[in-house]
Amino acid sequence: MPMDAEILLNVNNVEVVYNRTIQVLRGLSLRVPKGEIVALLGSNGAGKSTTLKAVSNLLELEDGAVTAGHIEFDGTDLASLTPHGLVRRGLFHVMEGRRIFEDLTVEENLTAATFSLSGRGLPITPFDLVYSYFPRLYERRKGLAGYLSGGEQQMLAIGRALISKPKLILLDEPSLGLSPKLVEEIFTIIARINREQGVSMLLVEQNAAVAFSVASYGYIMEMGKVVIDGPVERLVKDQDVQEFYLGLGGGGAHKSYRDVKHYKRRKRWLS
Amino acid sequence: MDWLYVTEVALAGLGAGALYALTGVAFVLIYKATRVVNLAIGEILMLGGYVFFGLVAGAGLSIWAAIPLTILAGAALGAVVERALIRPMLGESPISVFMVTIGLGSILAGVVELGWGADPLRLPEFIPNTPIFLGEAYLAPKVAYGALVAALLIAGAVIALRFSRGGVALRATARDQGAAYSMGIDVGRVFSLSWMAACATAAGAGVIVGAIGGISPTMGIFGLSVLVVVIVGGLDSVAGALVGGLLIGLVEALAGSFLGGEYKLLATFSLLILILMVRPYGIFGTHEIERL
Ligand SMILES: Nc1ncnc2c1ncn2[C@@H]1O[C@H](COP(=O)(O)OP(=O)(O)OP(=O)(O)O)[C@@H](O)[C@H]1O
Ligand SMILES: [Mg+2]
Numbered sequence: 001m002p003m004d005a006e007i008l009l010n011v012n013n014v015e016v017v018y019n020r021t022i023q024v025l026r027g028l029s030l031r032v033p034k035g036e037i038v039a040l041l042g043s044n045g046a047g048k049s050t051t052l053k054a055v056s057n058l059l060e061l062e063d064g065a066v067t068a069g070h071i072e073f074d075g076t077d078l079a080s081l082t083p084h085g086l087v088r089r090g091l092f093h094v095m096e097g098r099r100i101f102e103d104l105t106v107e108e109n110l111t112a113a114t115f116s117l118s119g120r121g122l123p124i125t126p127f128d129l130v131y132s133y134f135p136r137l138y139e140r141r142k143g144l145a146g147y148l149s150g151g152e153q154q155m156l157a158i159g160r161a162l163i164s165k166p167k168l169i170l171l172d173e174p175s176l177g178l179s180p181k182l183v184e185e186i187f188t189i190i191a192r193i194n195r196e197q198g199v200s201m202l203l204v205e206q207n208a209a210v211a212f213s214v215a216s217y218g219y220i221m222e223m224g225k226v227v228i229d230g231p232v233e234r235l236v237k238d239q240d241v242q243e244f245y246l247g248l249g250g251g252g253a254h255k256s257y258r259d260v261k262h263y264k265r266r267k268r269w270l271s
Numbered sequence: 272m273d274w275l276y277v278t279e280v281a282l283a284g285l286g287a288g289a290l291y292a293l294t295g296v297a298f299v300l301i302y303k304a305t306r307v308v309n310l311a312i313g314e315i316l317m318l319g320g321y322v323f324f325g326l327v328a329g330a331g332l333s334i335w336a337a338i339p340l341t342i343l344a345g346a347a348l349g350a351v352v353e354r355a356l357i358r359p360m361l362g363e364s365p366i367s368v369f370m371v372t373i374g375l376g377s378i379l380a381g382v383v384e385l386g387w388g389a390d391p392l393r394l395p396e397f398i399p400n401t402p403i404f405l406g407e408a409y410l411a412p413k414v415a416y417g418a419l420v421a422a423l424l425i426a427g428a429v430i431a432l433r434f435s436r437g438g439v440a441l442r443a444t445a446r447d448q449g450a451a452y453s454m455g456i457d458v459g460r461v462f463s464l465s466w467m468a469a470c471a472t473a474a475g476a477g478v479i480v481g482a483i484g485g486i487s488p489t490m491g492i493f494g495l496s497v498l499v500v501v502i503v504g505g506l507d508s509v510a511g512a513l514v515g516g517l518l519i520g521l522v523e524a525l526a527g528s529f530l531g532g533e534y535k536l537l538a539t540f541s542l543l544i545l546i547l548m549v550r551p552y553g554i555f556g557t558h559e560i561e562r563l
Contacts, residue, residue, distance in 0.1 A: 082457075084458070087452075088455050093453045094453075095450065100450075115440060
C-alpha cells in the first residue's frame, strides 16, 4: 500500500452483498493518497464498479450493501452519509457508461452538477473551466447531450465532475468504447486535471496500459479482492501483470490467458 | 348546422379542457419525478375546493386570503403524503404504490363527506360575471377566467421546468435517478417538492373547478378525465397534458352537446383506445409505461 502521502480514501476490508445473497466483494482494501491517481484493474465481473459504488454510497439503489469493513474519506466514515451528501463533500463518481442526461443539453448537464456545490458556500464553478479542458463541449453546449459522440459524452461526464470542485474523482472505465486516439486524448486531459486541479483519482480500467500511463499506484483485483498491488513502475515489470493485464506475455499456456481478450470486447450494456 | 353554436360549445370545451390540462400537469409532475401514478389527484383537487369553502364560509376569511391558504394547504398535504405514504413504498412494485394512491383517494373523499356532508355545495361567487364574447360567440365568464388562470399557471410550470435550476434537477431525476444522486442532487427533496407543487396546483384547480360547477364529495371523478388526458398525452409529458387536456375537453363538450350527455365517456374512451393503438405511450410520451 502507498504509505508516504496523506491518505484521502481508505477502503478497509470491505465486503459487499447484493440482494442479501450475492457476495461480490470479499475483504477488499485499498487506499488513495492525496493528489495521486490510483488504478484499479481486473477482469469483467471482478467487482471494480461495485467497489466504486460502495465508496460513493450508490449501492443502496441497486439493493446492495456493505456488510463488513469500513470506508473513510478525508477522515470521515462514509456509512452515515447520503449519496448526495458525499458528493457535496468533494467525492464525485463518474459512473460506468457515462450516465449523461441525454434529453438535457450539455449546459443543463453541467447545471445539474452544480447541485454538488449546495451547502458548501462555494461559488458556482464557471462552465468555462470545463470548456477550457474540453473545447468541443463549448461548441455543442446548446445541443442535447444525447446527440454527442461517445468521446464527447465521456468529456461531459468528466466535465460534470470538474464542476463539483472535487477532492477525489472515481472514474469508471473512461476508455470504454472509444477509439485509441480518443482514449489517448482523454487520458492526457485526465492527467492534466489531476496535475492542475490537484484532484486525486481512483481510476477503474480494463485497459491496463493506458491506466498505468497516468497512475502512480495500481491494484489488481479478482473475485472481489485485491490480488496484486504496488507502485506502477514495479507492476509494469511484474511477469504476471505483463502477461495477463498488459498482453505482453510470451504466449505461455497459462489457463487464464484468454482473459486478455476481454479488454478488446465491447461491454454488454452497450448493446 | 349552426356554426355559432358549434363554436360556443367548442370554446366551452376548450375552457374546461384547460382545467383538465392544469390538473394533468400536476399529475405529470409527480409521475416525472417519482414514477408514481397518482390516482388521488381528483380527490386532492376536490379537497382544495372544500378547504377553500371551509376557509370562506366556515372561518369567514376573505376570498383573496383563502385562495393562497388553500394552495398552501395543498402543498402541505403533498409533503405529508409523499413523506408518510409514498417514500416508504420506494422500491415496491408500481401496482402497490398505485393501490396506495387509490386508498388515499377514498380516504380523502370519506373525510370530506364526514366533515361537510354528501350534498353538493356552491362556492361563494368571486369570478367576475360580465359576459364575454369572442367575436360573436358567447363564453361563460367563469370558464373563460378559469381557463386564463390555468393557462398562466401552465405557462409558469413550463418555464420553471425548462429554465430554472430546480427544473433541471427534476428532469435529471426523471431521466436517471442514480446519475442524479451522483451529481449531488438531493433526489428525496426533488420527490418532496414535486409532490408539493403538484398537490398545490391540484388544490388551486379545485377552487376554480368548484367555482364553476360547485363542490361535492364525488367531485373526484374529475380525476378520471384527467387520467384519460395524461394517458392520451403521455404520462411524463407536460406538453402532452396540455394537448390532451384541450382535446379531451373539446371531445367531451362536443359529444355532450350533439350526441347527449351519456355519450361523453363513450367518446373520450373511444378516443383513448384509438390513440393508444397508434401511439402506445401517448402522443408525447417517451418512457416506457409500467404495466399496471
Ligand atoms: N445490482 C446487482 N445485483 C446483483 N449482482 C450484481 C449487481 N451488480 C453487479 N453484480 C455482480 O457483481 C459482480 C461484480 O460486478 P461489477 O459490476 O462490480 O464488476 P466489474 O469489475 O465492474 O466488471 P466490468 O469490468 O464488467 O464492469 C458481477 O458478477 C455482477 O454480476
Ligand atoms: Mg464495471
